[in-house]
Amino acid sequence: MIKMKDIRKTYPNGVQALNGITIDIDLGEFVYLVGQSGAGKSTFIKIIFGDEKATSGDVQVAGHDLVNMKRKEIPHLRRDIGVVFQDFKLLPTMTVYENVAFALEVVEETPKNIRKRVMEVLDQVGLKNKARFIPDELSGGEQQRVAIARAIANYPKLLIADEPTGNLDPDTSWEIMKILEEINAAGTTIIMATHSKEIVNTIKRRVIAIEGGMIVRDQHRGDYGYES
Amino acid sequence: MRARTFKRHIREGLKNTWRNSWMTLASIGAVTTTLILVGAFLVLLLNINHIAENLEEDVEIKVLVDLTANDAETTAVGEELERLDNVKSVTFSTREEELERLMSGLGDEGDIFGLQDQENPLNDAYIIKLDDPTETVAMAREIATFDHVEDVNYGEDFVQNLFDFNAYARNIGLVLIIALLFTAIFLISNTIKITIFARRKEIEIMQLVGATKWFIRWPFFVEGMLLGVLGSVVPISLLIGGYYYLDQNMSAVQQFDFITLLPFSPFVWQVSGVIILIGVVIGVWGSVMSVRKFLKV
Numbered sequence: 001m002i003k004m005k006d007i008r009k010t011y012p013n014g015v016q017a018l019n020g021i022t023i024d025i026d027l028g029e030f031v032y033l034v035g036q037s038g039a040g041k042s043t044f045i046k047i048i049f050g051d052e053k054a055t056s057g058d059v060q061v062a063g064h065d066l067v068n069m070k071r072k073e074i075p076h077l078r079r080d081i082g083v084v085f086q087d088f089k090l091l092p093t094m095t096v097y098e099n100v101a102f103a104l105e106v107v108e109e110t111p112k113n114i115r116k117r118v119m120e121v122l123d124q125v126g127l128k129n130k131a132r133f134i135p136d137e138l139s140g141g142e143q144q145r146v147a148i149a150r151a152i153a154n155y156p157k158l159l160i161a162d163e164p165t166g167n168l169d170p171d172t173s174w175e176i177m178k179i180l181e182e183i184n185a186a187g188t189t190i191i192m193a194t195h196s197k198e199i200v201n202t203i204k205r206r207v208i209a210i211e212g213g214m215i216v217r218d219q220h221r222g223d224y225g226y227e228s
Numbered sequence: 229m230r231a232r233t234f235k236r237h238i239r240e241g242l243k244n245t246w247r248n249s250w251m252t253l254a255s256i257g258a259v260t261t262t263l264i265l266v267g268a269f270l271v272l273l274l275n276i277n278h279i280a281e282n283l284e285e286d287v288e289i290k291v292l293v294d295l296t297a298n299d300a301e302t303t304a305v306g307e308e309l310e311r312l313d314n315v316k317s318v319t320f321s322t323r324e325e326e327l328e329r330l331m332s333g334l335g336d337e338g339d340i341f342g343l344q345d346q347e348n349p350l351n352d353a354y355i356i357k358l359d360d361p362t363e364t365v366a367m368a369r370e371i372a373t374f375d376h377v378e379d380v381n382y383g384e385d386f387v388q389n390l391f392d393f394n395a396y397a398r399n400i401g402l403v404l405i406i407a408l409l410f411t412a413i414f415l416i417s418n419t420i421k422i423t424i425f426a427r428r429k430e431i432e433i434m435q436l437v438g439a440t441k442w443f444i445r446w447p448f449f450v451e452g453m454l455l456g457v458l459g460s461v462v463p464i465s466l467l468i469g470g471y472y473y474l475d476q477n478m479s480a481v482q483q484f485d486f487i488t489l490l491p492f493s494p495f496v497w498q499v500s501g502v503i504i505l506i507g508v509v510i511g512v513w514g515s516v517m518s519v520r521k522f523l524k525v
Contacts, residue, residue, distance in 0.1 A: 049436075078438030089433050093247045103437040108233050150437065 001027045001158055001189045002048060007057035009043050009213075017043035018054070019213035025191065027157065030184045032200050033193040034224060035210040041193045044210060045162055048191070049081050050074040062157050079107055082151030082159040082188075086166035088143045090135040096122070096146050097131040103153045121149040125179055141172030148179055152188070159183060161192040165199065177203060200224040233443075241450025244427075251422065252455065255514075258419045259459025259507055262412035267463045267503050269408060271471065273401035274499070278490050280394035284361040287390070289368050290381040292351040297376040302352055305376050309354055314367065316357045326350040351378055362391050409506070417514035421521070428522045441523055448515045456511025457504060464500045471496050 002025040009018040017040045025031055033041050046052040048061055050069070059066040062080040069077065090099050097118055104114045122128045125145035135143050144164060151159055161180065165173035177199055184190045194200060200207060200223060207222030208215060217225065245252050291309065293302050309318045321329075327348050358364060364387055372380045434444045475492045 072440070075435070075438040075440045075443075078436065083436055089429070089436065091430055091433060102434075105233075105236055106434070106437050106439040106443060108230055110232070154438075 001025050001029070001062060002191075003058070003060040005058040007047065007054045007059060009040075009047065009052065010055045017213055018047075021057075021210075021213070021215055023208065023215060023218070025189065027189055028184070028187055030181075030190045030205040031192070032205055032207045032222075033191060033210065034195075034200065034207060034226065036226070039210045040213040041210055042162065043213075045160055045191070045193060048158075049083055049160055050077050075106075079154055080156055080158065082148075082154065082156040084144070084147050084151050084159065084161040084164045086163040088135070088140075088147045088167075090143055090146055090150075092135055094134070095131065096127060096133050096135070096138070099135070099146055100150045100153055103150050107154060117153055118149075121153050122146075124152070124182070125149045139172070140168050141175055144168060144172075144176055145179065148176070148183075152183055156188065158189045158191070161190065163193055163195060165194065165196055170198070173199065197224040197226065229442075234446075237443075237446035238450055240447035241454060244447055245451050245454050248427070251419075252458075254422075255419045255455045255511075256459045258415045259412075259455060259511060260462045262408065262415060262510075263460050263463035263503050263507055264466060266405065266408050266412065266506060267467050267499060269401065269405050270499050270502065271467065273398075273405065274495070275489055276397050276401065277394075279488070280390075280397065282488065283390055284394070285357075287358075287361045287364055287382065287387055289356050289358070289364060289371065291354040291356065291371055291374075291377055292379045292381070293353065294376045294378045295351055297352075301376045305374060306354055308374055309356055309371070312367070312371075314359050314363055316359045319355045321353045321355060323348050323350045323352050326353055364391075409510075412506075413510050413513065417510075417517055419514070421514075421518040425518075425522075431519065431522045435523075444523065445516065445519055448519045449512055452511035452513070452515030453508050454511070455515075456507035456509070459511065460500075460504045460507035463503055467499060467503070468496055 002023070004021050004023045007018055007021040008016070010016050021040075021044065033044065035041050043052060047054050047059060047066070050066060054067065057067070061077065064073070064077045064080070066077070091102070094102070100118045100121060101114050104117060109117070119128060119131070122131055125148055127142060127145055127149065130138065130142065135146065138146070144167075148164075159180070164180070165176055168176065173196065180190055180192065181203065204221040204223075207217065207219045207225070209217035209219075209225060291305070293305055297305070306318060306320055309315060327350050330350065358367060364382055365384070368380045368382050371377060431444055471492060475489055478489050
């Protein structure tokens, strides 16, 4: 699913965010990305979904060669990847339904299929009855579930979650984790950056720890490893 | 692009215009203000030009034939004049006709001079009109060198001043219109930039879910077009109403027949077309330029 070889990233301002990352992540894996703020987690994630370009090295994601990829191919990469953020990134003027339908309109799906698929994914995250609400009328956990529904609407092979529970209370966080586990069980690869010791130590999965732009630990069924 | 997607862009563009109603109003306000100014200047400029053309139309050159010239020589002068480029019409006027015209011009005073009792001191004359009246001075100089031409009259001072004034008026008007258009584009693209800045999140999310550049641009494109059209509603209404009023009242107070306005129709419709076109162009241009700023991919 993801193959990285000696990835380095230096920002124009001289900051060296990644200093040689080599990693393989297979289809269907669930991977936690841990590390202090500023360790390079965000850059690592941004390179995977084409928001930043690596300075050197090779990256393959879902069959796309990100190093030799032209800018106009980025939208096609994005359609194979679902992304969820700490701040949800929902459009406040659109209803829950429209926020999710948006991702399908982009790939020019038929209106009939859009209706069917939107209700399907809203059902999957338990928000079928809130389709007509706007994001501000929902709780944080519900908003994140809308974001997840939008991310999986296109049947992505890879779901990237950048601190999806960062803004949520513990109970809500477990709800979100339950949904992510279900999505993973259905075959979608998940990469989740997190600062939650409880989650990582409770739901045991592969843990990749990044420090100073390098992978310092890659552990099967690992633990958080930091004092939070 | 599929028809379905095209319909989606139109729908989104309309929806966004409605959703961002305050920004929409601000943009329409900017478009409206500038289009009113542009419209007023266009009306003024085109009418000044029209009046100038009328005045220029009236400019004629009177070629006085030598008193000593016989009939054949007089006819030869006429033929020579006919052969000139840029000559629209040549009219012959005998010295008797010239005298008649002079006397009727003087009215009763003519009788006092008792001109009809004396020997006619006037010349046979050719009155010519030019295709391009601005060439009058040069033409007159050329004609003055012909054989059997005694003198050439064309109201030298008046004509030169008229043409100078007309050229000034046209150039100044043109510069003003162009300056106004640039101001308009700047103003509108700024307003739209603010509108779109408020919606950079929307653009960011569209990119996140894999929207192509054009997919993102289209609704903004539609929106810009709509802003342009909506922004031209008030200016066009003012134009139609104002020009109708002017047209009705000008003909009533008109004293000089060379000061005529361009006829209401089709002039008003042509200017309306130009206003809508300018509105749409700056609306679309403004939004496309501003979206580009936020399209990182």
